[in-house]
Amino acid sequence: MGHRPERCAEVPARHRRLRGEALLQHHRRVRRAPGHPVGGAGRAQRGVQLAGRRDPRLRLRHRRRRGPGEGAGGKERRPGRRRTGQHRGHRGQRRIGPLDRRRRHRGLLAQEGRQHLERGRRRPGGRVRRGRHGQRSLAAGGVTRPVHRPPAHEHVTSTHHRQRGSTAVSKSHRRTTALVAAGCSAVVLAAFGSSGDGGTAGGTESGTLEIWLSDWGPEYEPYWAQIADEFSTDGVEVELRFVGGNDAHQQYVTAISSQTAPCIGLVGNTWVPEFASLGALRPTGQSPDDVKEQYVSAAADSVTYEDEVYGYPWNAAVRALVYRADLFEQAGLEPPATWDDVVDVGLAFQDAYPDMYGFGVAGGGQWYYLPNVWAWGGEIATQDDGTWASRMNEPEAVDAYSFYAGLLTEHGLSPEGAMNWNGGDLVNAFSQNEIGMFVAGNWDLKSLLLQNPEMESKVATAPMPSGPAGNNATFLGGSDFVIFEGCELPEKSEEIIDYILDPERLVEITSQLGFMPAKLDALELESTTGSYSSELWNVFPAQLETARFVPTTPAWGGVEATGELVNALHAIIGGSAPRDVMDDLAQTMDDTLGDG
Structure with a gap:
């Protein structure tokens, strides 16, 4: 009824x-x-636009009554057809903010x-x-x-x-x-x-x-x-x-x-520490060491907050290098093993193919370059006596950001618009023969081949390039199952999650989605006989060994929300002094992290 x-x-x-x-x-x-x-x-982009607009209702409170034929600012109103908001973006459109939309x-x-x-x-x-x-x-x-x-x-x-x-x-x-x-x-x-x-x-x-x-x-x-x-x-x-x-x-x-x-909720893995700090999640009763024996190490970190486990890692996602194997072979090039090689190989590629760029810079996607801080031997943020502090103004982080900006400004390995590119832009540029290689998540490659199946024979993968510190660390993304504290059916919820995490059942769905299981026994099955067992795909399970998780503070979401991790790179690309930019970034992070 x-x-x-x-x-x-x-x-x-x-x-x-x-x-x-x-x-x-x-x-x-x-x-x-x-x-x-x-x-x-x-x-x-909408957030940027709205942030710069004044609520029109506030203007109305202070607007004086206009005389006949008088326009805004006391100017004479020009005759002619009245503008309307029919075409979005015209000057006659009434600008609105979030509160206006709701009204x-x-x-x-x-x-x-x-x-x-x-x-x-x-x-x-x-x-x-x-x-x-x-x-x-x-x-x-x-x-x-x-x-x-x-x-x-x-x-x-x-x-x-x-x-x-x-x-x-x-x-x-x-x-x-x-x-x-x-x-x-x-x-x-x-x-x-x-x-x-x-x-x-x-x-x-x-x-x-x-x-x-x-x-x-x-x-x-x-x-x-x-x-x-x-x-x-x-x-x-x-x-x-x-x-x-x-x-x-x-x-x-x-x-x-x-x-x-x-x-039960399937949540982004960076949300777990935040929700746990709110007291919203039910502990699993497992120890952090037990979880690391069952799951990918970085995935185990994602469900651990203050030495308590609050979730069950479900899938894992990492990035690796994707390149045009057919064009590399014709030019006699090998995939780069280090970030310095990225420059050399990228320039050589551009010499061989003048109408293409050597490497895809993703200036708008922090997860495509923030892990380089680890590859340069630095840390993003660390905790000392319960207080989190940024380390993004230390030399390793400054050099990592400066190097990535230089791929665009100094070496010209990407078009100018790449300053604002993200993962989807990289996929599009690669499929349109605009770039010869790029850092891609396993889901990016899945998207590329779904849209362009004919490219499967033309592409190849390689591990992430290593940095000066000798490692090729990348960020581990993914999702975790959690049980919320208010659940009145906790035992049945645990039973359902155990059922979902059965290795064969887990591989059945993650392989369709292009994800990797975060559970080690399921990952072994996927890597040996599943969709990640081929030469094109097995680089991603191998990359999980060096994957890392973000600082496990509930305030991390606030750091991302400031936008300063991206804005800092943009400022360096724009010509600002890298050390000054990173000092400002570190201060903003410290203000946001507090004692989280």
């Missing part, structure tokens, strides 16, 4: 306040991140929310719900058409895919506002219910167990639906919700603040 919105008087003030505060924090964070690529290039949509969205609630229904095989933030959900095998197809977390998807998902952000916010405006607090709570209404009775867990998963597209839903069917027994109903878009992190933060998080 459909819900009757006229009986849902209003959302409790507490939920309105929490939602408002979460949105305000979200927009403030975007304003602090000019040019920062986190959350998608499109979103970053502009409020009336229409309230209607949309009411219509949505009235469409509540059951389908054969399970209950179907539309999420508060525009996610798809299904219970016990029910499958619906996708609302959108946003990508997974930044560290395991290319920017090319994330840019396509930028539209989904506004859809997500619109549906969120619609449900709040519809005034149904009971429905809001149901949409984010941790474990349903059953609780435990007589030692047997029962109720609804909700799992939030990354939204990689409807073609992967049957895999997860089968798991939901498998465990929807004995009074337990498993409900799946597919969370995607650039605001996936904020959706979790909102759910945590309102104490409506799911039982």
Whole structure:
């Protein structure tokens, strides 16, 4: 039976306040991140634009009444056709900020929310719900058409895919506002219910167990639906919700603040320390040493916070070198083994192919060059007596950033626009014969070959180039399963996660997605007989041996959000003194890290 919105008087003030505060924090964070690529290039650019605009409602308060025929600033209004906002970006368009968007949509969205609630229904095989933030959900095998197809977390998807998902952000916010405006607090709570209404009775867990998963597209839903069917027994109903878009992190933060998080979540691995510091995650009971015996070392670090383990690593992602093997062979070139070789080989490639560039610089993607700090023998940040401090102004970090900037400014190995490139731009440039080699994540290569299958015979891979310190460390991305503290079905949740992490079952899904399992037994299976056993792909499992994780402080997300890791490189490319730039970066990081 459909819900009757006229009986849902209003959302409790507490939920309105929490939602408002979460949105305000979200927009403030975007304003602090000019040019920062986190959350998608499109979103970053919108953040830059919004940060520079004044709220037009504030202008209206102080605007004096104009006389007849008088334009802005007391100037005479010019005759002619009145400009409208029909063409976006014209001078006549009324500029709006985030708060205006929410006000502009409020009336229409309230209607949309009411219509949505009235469409509540059951389908054969399970209950179907539309999420508060525009996610798809299904219970016990029910499958619906996708609302959108946003990508997974930044560290395991290319920017090319994330840019396509930028539209989904506004859809997500619109549906969120619609449900709040519809005034149904009971429905809001149901949409984010941790474990349903059953609780435990007589030692047997029962109720609804909700799992939030990354939204990689409807073609992967049957895999997860089968798991939901498998465990929807004995009074337990498993409900799946597919969370995607650039605001996936904020959706979790909102759910945590309102104490409506799911039982199980598949979260970005850099989020685990943050959520653990909030007391939102249930410890697994394992020791850090035990976890390192079961998982890739850097993946084990991602679920460890203050010597306590709070999650189960699911997939791993690293970067390696991808190059045009056919063109290298014709020119008699070998893939570079060190970063100095990158310069020599890149210049030789350009001599052989004057219409192409030797190497793809990703100036807008910090994870393509920040790990070079490790390769140069430095550290990004370290903890001493409980206080985290940046080390980005030390000589090794200064030299690493200066070298990477020089690939563009001194050696000309990439076009000028590469200053703002990210992973998706690299894939496009490589597929269009613009560059001869680039650093690519395993997901980048997957994307490249899906879009250009004819290139598989033309490309090859090599390990990441080594730096002066003799190592080729790279960042480990990926996702971790966690159980939230408010879950009333913890034992069933652990049982489900154990089932998902079975080696053969894990390889079945990660190989389809182009990911690598973070569990060592599954990784061994994938590397020897699976999709990563070929010569083209086996460089990525090998690269995991030197992969490292970000500083495990809950404040790390704040460091990323400042955008200064990217802005520092841009400043050096622009001609600023590297030492001064890195001193400023270190100070900003220290201010953000605090005693986290």
